[in-house]
Amino acid sequence: MCGIAGLWSPRGYSDNTPKLAEKMADRLYHRGPDGRGFHFDPDHGLAMIHTRLSIIGLNAGDQPIFDKDAGLVLTANGEFYDYKRLRGLLRTDGFEFTTKSDSEIALKLYRKHGFDFVEQLRGEFAFAIFDEKKEQLILVRDRFGIRPLFWHNGPNGFFWGSEMKAMLAHPDVPREVCPKAQLHQMMQVMVPGMTLYKDIQAVLPGHMLIVTRKGDGFEVEQKRYWDAEFPLDGHHDVRSDDEHIEAVREKLVESITFRLEADVPVACYLSGGIDSCSILGMAAAIQQSPVKAFTISFDDDRYDEAHIATEMAEKAGADQDILRVKAEDLYGKNFEDAVMFSERTFYNTLGVAKMLMSKHVRDVGYKVVITGEGSDELFGGYAQFKADLFLHDPDYAATPAAEEMRKRNAIFSGSVLAEETISHPAFEEVMGFTPSWIQPWMLTLERVKPLLSDEFKARLGDYDPIAAIAYSLDKSMLDGRHVLDKVQYSWIKTMLEGQILNWGGDRVDMANSLESRPAFLDHHVAELAMRIPPHVRVRDGVEKWVVREAMKHVLPEVLYKREKFAFMAPPAHTDVKKAAEIDKLIEKWLSSEKIASHGIFDEAKMRASIEEYRKSDDHAQNTRKDIILNHAIALHAMEELI
Numbered sequence: 001m002c003g004i005a006g007l008w009s010p011r012g013y014s015d016n017t018p019k020l021a022e023k024m025a026d027r028l029y030h031r032g033p034d035g036r037g038f039h040f041d042p043d044h045g046l047a048m049i050h051t052r053l054s055i056i057g058l059n060a061g062d063q064p065i066f067d068k069d070a071g072l073v074l075t076a077n078g079e080f081y082d083y084k085r086l087r088g089l090l091r092t093d094g095f096e097f098t099t100k101s102d103s104e105i106a107l108k109l110y111r112k113h114g115f116d117f118v119e120q121l122r123g124e125f126a127f128a129i130f131d132e133k134k135e136q137l138i139l140v141r142d143r144f145g146i147r148p149l150f151w152h153n154g155p156n157g158f159f160w161g162s163e164m165k166a167m168l169a170h171p172d173v174p175r176e177v178c179p180k181a182q183l184h185q186m187m188q189v190m191v192p193g194m195t196l197y198k199d200i201q202a203v204l205p206g207h208m209l210i211v212t213r214k215g216d217g218f219e220v221e222q223k224r225y226w227d228a229e230f231p232l233d234g235h236h237d238v239r240s241d242d243e244h245i246e247a248v249r250e251k252l253v254e255s256i257t258f259r260l261e262a263d264v265p266v267a268c269y270l271s272g273g274i275d276s277c278s279i280l281g282m283a284a285a286i287q288q289s290p291v292k293a294f295t296i297s298f299d300d301d302r303y304d305e306a307h308i309a310t311e312m313a314e315k316a317g318a319d320q321d322i323l324r325v326k327a328e329d330l331y332g333k334n335f336e337d338a339v340m341f342s343e344r345t346f347y348n349t350l351g352v353a354k355m356l357m358s359k360h361v362r363d364v365g366y367k368v369v370i371t372g373e374g375s376d377e378l379f380g381g382y383a384q385f386k387a388d389l390f391l392h393d394p395d396y397a398a399t400p401a402a403e404e405m406r407k408r409n410a411i412f413s414g415s416v417l418a419e420e421t422i423s424h425p426a427f428e429e430v431m432g433f434t435p436s437w438i439q440p441w442m443l444t445l446e447r448v449k450p451l452l453s454d455e456f457k458a459r460l461g462d463y464d465p466i467a468a469i470a471y472s473l474d475k476s477m478l479d480g481r482h483v484l485d486k487v488q489y490s491w492i493k494t495m496l497e498g499q500i501l502n503w504g505g506d507r508v509d510m511a512n513s514l515e516s517r518p519a520f521l522d523h524h525v526a527e528l529a530m531r532i533p534p535h536v537r538v539r540d541g542v543e544k545w546v547v548r549e550a551m552k553h554v555l556p557e558v559l560y561k562r563e564k565f566a567f568m569a570p571p572a573h574t575d576v577k578k579a580a581e582i583d584k585l586i587e588k589w590l591s592s593e594k595i596a597s598h599g600i601f602d603e604a605k606m607r608a609s610i611e612e613y614r615k616s617d618d619h620a621q622n623t624r625k626d627i628i629l630n631h632a633i634a635l636h637a638m639e640e641l642i
Contacts, residue, residue, distance in 0.1 A: 002052050002063070003031030003510075004075040004128055004149075005166040008137055009045035009157035010216045020170050021047045027166040030341070031077070031510050039064040039073050039130075045157070046130060049166075050075040053513050055262050055368060061101040070111050071132035076103040077162050078125030078147045079517065081258035086120065103127070110138075118208060118225045122258075122524070124517065126203070128160060137211040143226045143523045144374070145205030145497035147506060151220075152200045158211055158218045163507075164200055164343050165642050174199050177639060179459040180468075182600060185345040186631045187445040189438060190498040191468050196344065196638060205497050226523065227477060228492045228530060230485035236533040241549070244536050247528055249550040255522035256282050259370050266368045267292035267361065269516070270313060270320065272305025274548060274559055275372030275381075277312040279519055281554025283370060284316040293318040294361050294369065296353050299326050300570040311556045323360045325353045330569060331581035335633070340641040341511035342503040345634035347444075347627040349569040351503035358512040367515060373505055374520035377488060377496050378529035379544040380537040383417060384437035385487050389538060392433055392483040418443055419620045426470035431478055435487045437495065442466055444627055451609055451628070453602045469494060484534040572629070573613070573622040582629060586610065589636040590629075598636050606632070 005024045007017075018040060025036050032051025039048040050063040056079070065074045080086075083102035086109070091097070095108040109117035110129055118140055126149035129138045139160055141149045151160045156172035167173045178198040184190045193201050203209055206226035212219045239247070256279060260266050268280045270293040283291045293313050297306035306322055313320035330349040338352040339345070361369060376382050380389075418439035427434040434442075445465065452460075473493055478486050501518075509516040519525070529537070532546060539545035552560055572582040588594075590610075595603045613625040 002050060002075075002077045003028030003162040003166070004051075004077050004126065005049040005159075005161035006075070006128060007047050007157050007159045007170060007172075008130075008211070008213075008218070010213065010218070011156070012045040013040075013042045013047075017047055021049055023169040024161065024166045025049050025051055027169045028162060030513055031162055033513050035062060037063050037075075039066075039075075041073075041130075041132075044130075044132065044135070048073055048075050048128065048130065053367065053510075053515060055079070055264055055515055056100075056102050061099065061103070063101075063103065065099055065101065065104050065107060067107045067111065070107075072107050072110065073130045073132070074103060074107050074127060076106060076125060076127035077149075078127070078142065079123045079515075080105055080121055080125060081123045081261070081522075106140075115208070115210070115223065115225075122522065124521070126162060135213045137209075139203055139209040139211070141203040141205055141207060143206045143526070144492070144501065144521050145202075146501050146518060146521060148502070149203040150195065150200055151203060151209060153211075153218055153220055154199060155217075158220075164195060164197065165340075167200065168197075168642060175639075179456060180463055180465070182456075182635055183445075183448075183460060183463070184465050184468075185635060186448045186600075186628070187465060188345075188347050188441045188499070188627070188631070189465075189469055189494055190344070191465075191472050192493060192497065196642075227474070228489055228526065229477060230481050230489060230530045232480045233482040233485070237531040241536065241546075244532055244546050245549045248525075248532075248546050251522070251525045251528050252278070252519065252550065253282060253286065255519045255525050256370065257286055258522070259517040259519050260286060262368050264367045265292070265365070266370060266517075267294060267366045268318075269293075269357075269369050269371045270295045270309045270318070271372070272308030272312075272559070272562075273372060274544065274551065274555060274562070275375035275520065277309070277555055277559055278375075278547065278551035279370050279372055280312060280318055281316050281551065284318060285554065291316065291318045292366065293320045294357060295320060295322045296357050297322050297324045298353070298570055299324070300574060302574075303570045308556075308559060308562070312559060315556050316554065321360075321364065323357050325356060325569070327570075327575050327577035328581055329353070329356060330578065331572075331585055335585060336637055336641060337511065338503065338508060339634045339637050342507045343638070343642055344498075344502060345631040345638070346499075346503040347630055348571070349630070351508050353569050354504060355508035355511050358509045358514040361514055362512045367513070369509070369514060369516050371505070371516045371518045372520060373500055373518040374496070374526070375544060375547060377492050377500075378520060378526055379532075379547050380484055380488065380534070381544045382437065382491070383543075384435070385484060385491075386538060386541065386543055387417075387436040388433070388483055388487045389534075390541075391436075393534075395535070422446075424466045424470065426464070426467035430470045430473055430475055431486050431490065433483075435490055437487065437491055438466070438469070440624075444624055447624060448628060451601050451605050451632075453599055456600050482534045484538065485530070571623050571626040573619075573626055579614075582626075582633075585633045586629065589633045594636050598639075600635060601632065 028051045034054040035052040037050045080102045090108045124146035126147035159167045161167040176198045210221040295309040298304045423434040572578040
């Protein structure tokens, strides 16, 4: 796990290039405190940067890695699993290895297979290969976007980095903010590839960029090598329930086994959900020894799952470590740091809590954790997914489960569940319906619009962010699919990468040099899950049914029977201490001076909205106001913090 960055200038080097490369590396120190390496190639105007977090090959994994015979250079972030088997196969083909690093297999596979080499790679990764002979740079991001990677192509060169802050350390990368992106961040959902900055893009998950020098500039080709492809409705795998259950168990065991491999101790994150509990149970069985388990506990019983996590830890014989997060911990400098590391806004302070957890995990001596992200996305775990099943699948429509589910999840009304139904013609066109997962954010947008300044609205023109999100989806991957597959696909392409894996994953974990490994997002597990029939993923209203059955032997009964409960931090309005803390951030970042300098909001309307929020006792409306305030504070803070 590491940080990478670089620049390729058609004009060649300036005298300052090595010094600027050092500055870029400095901004990635948290991603690689164990060492740094550079490759300077003045003849090509190239600088490649690597900061290292040592996990595998502790004394023999320095980068960049060279294949001098082929004229190739690699810098990589992340892990390639099953690398020992691949090294053995490549050796039989005559390839020689100069390091013990798992990353070197990417160079040899590229030599052997050309651009098809990515199909052989398994893991969480973002990397760059420079092909000197072809004068090409290849940037690759893993299938789900677990590891971040950004790029900018401008008149002064091509730049890339694991985080935008590394690129922005170079004066030739412009800082012009995109008003469309600001609007998207205020409503939570980004268009894939979009960032806060107009001229910086994210490499899309499952894609590679092929950058070729053309005279004094660069040609950039974007190539998709993988997508979350669900079968046509009625074409899912035909197996018995027992066969589906055993297949899921087998693939998860394989995935977790790979993710336990490291030259440093590996721990697990443990919440009260079946995903992290399943991973802990399987990890303990595979290791046949106690596993260290880290749990977040909130000071609000309605949101706290620590007691369930403790029951799981006791069943698995794990060494549980509980971090108790208080109201004041979630705001102030911690909030600002989470914004700075995430490089985007967030609707809930869960990301702050996870950043505090990653610091605690490092403080007690761990560098690697296995996590449960991805299970809900692949096995139909979210309440929003079930809501669409109940609405649009005739086999579920007649059940009373939808209303019962809404009552049980009333605490999340105004955040992840919409308090009223809303639709949009673009989603109706692309998907045939407006998915329940985006409706809360559409309602957030409706409450944001009146707060915007006339100047900001003029900059937006007639831009429709909901249509932009809908039309970013590949309709060919949606046509003819079952409703559950449609909603899972649309979420995977937007919220998984933009939210769950960002401020809920890599960015707040690596803020403290902690590598997180989401076992459910192994693409072998994913491809199996996508072929499982919808009624096996969600059975009689029970989400993730096949996972529950596959993990039944390691789960406590209370957890096996428990409905999915969204894991989030208590919103600010639920506690007077939290309200006091967010007021301090409002005073600092939503002052008259800040509002005027950024020009996003109409000050009078924002002030009135804040006063209304302070006086209201409507939980759903206050939850939505909490969301808007979190975003507004972060938007103003971000430009100064990154």
